Amino acid sequence: MVSHATDVETTKRPLTDKPLLRVESVTKRFGGVVALSDVSFDVLPGQICGLIGPNGSGKTTLFNCISGIYRPESGGIYVDGTQVVGTKRHRMAALGIGRTFQNLALFRSMTVRQNVLVGAHHLGHSGFVANALRLPSAGRDDARATADADVLLEMLDLAPVADVLVAALPFGTQKRVELARALIGRPKLLLLDEPAGGLNHGEVEELERLFLAIRDRFSLAILLVEHHMTLVMRVSDKVVALEFGVKIAEGRPAEVQAEPEVIRAYLGDTVERAHEAA
Template identity: 55%
Template sequence: MLEVHDLTVRFGGITALDGVGFDVGRGEMVGLIGPNGAGKTTLFNCLTRRYDADSGTVTYEGRDLTAVPPHAIAELGIARTFQNLGLFPRLSVRDNVLVGAHHRGRAGFLSAGLRLPGVRREERALHADADAVLDRLGLTGVSGHLATGLPFGTLKRVELARALIGRPRLLLLDEPVNGLSASEVDEFAGTLGAIRSEYDLTVIVVEHHMGFVMGICERIVCLDFGRKIAEGPPGEVQRDPGVIEAYLGTAVSERSERTIEHSSSELMRPTQEGV
């Protein structure tokens, strides 16, 4: 579904991505990990066309994504959530979710202004879809509330609902469990596993909570200072000396295999705070 090849992004003298490449197959759930500043969110911003790459290619379902304008990304079947909640605090939960369906509307300025029958039918259909997604994520009870003031875990689900109503095929989740309690992390993991199958999703997850990402993803890609340093199944990546060094900042080349295994298990152990 997705092919990233030799992707490079520079901001002045800073290289945020340095020749990154990997593939994602249809239906996969891939984890994208790395220390702060590794380039994970920059990569998401390139995939959604918020940033232009200096070099490299991104191919989505056989199409050159770098040639697609930002406003057309959602219509291609790509949706995302954000590190920092990108919700409208003075809109209701329901209206925040409906924002995610903007590309599905076909009514023009004149027909919408005249409230023609086709416009009303379209609105009813979108509202029905919003209600279905809200119900699936347990948000029906707060659908009329303003987004501001709601619990953080609830707002994370609102963001997920907004992404799902766009009917994506590729879902990009940027730190979806950051700031959640241990019970909320477990609940989100269960929900994500279920909706992945129900909505036929391919998912890429950026996350620092190692217990979460290692538990739900079939494959892990690890970045450090903008470069890919490891890729493979979770168990293989968590034992990779380069990954351990990137997180722990130690010269693992001088460590024994037993010490590496111990450090890796400590690194990947689920905690409320994550890593």
């Protein structure tokens, strides 16, 4: 029998130069507003890509285009070579796209373990009838999901609260539950929407350690939308910067941070906020 740890590790992919995520000339408009204009970039397996930009620069719109919430007017989005534009949202997990949400989307009256297991739903291969009749193949799916859940609960330091109702847990712990729920679906691409929002300094440091461990263990491509600049610059292998829907920089964190366009975009944003606050 395969050990639990080995079982989850089978999701590890060999590192190649073939992009896991390819965003190709994506344009998205809302009426007269061009939220994304001809945006292109790649993310390789095993890479964390930070997506940055001032408020309203198009980060969430791009995220929503990748995860099937919005359909871009033009351009292509490929996950492991498969075009995902136009795919229904509920099919995204089966295509290998996992995500977490800015404002958590957990079942609050369920335990941590139950919430995590929800993320394995699409992996069952035994089908509706086998599940309804509780045939042995359905039992095997359950056993595999339970084993994977145990590994992830341990890895994300959730084992001690596995049987606690989510509603009773601090926000930072709930964020780790969302991460475990996304990971149990064995995503190739993990989309993280402002994971550090609402966390304290220690929790952000813990998150940094976790992201690196997750990337290394599963060789995922991770796209990280985050305002916490220190976190982005420390964990990202590459950074893409947007302003008014246009890509203004792409490269290693230090390169992007030093880019005059990026400095100008952020300073402008800070000055505007200072004016608003005055």
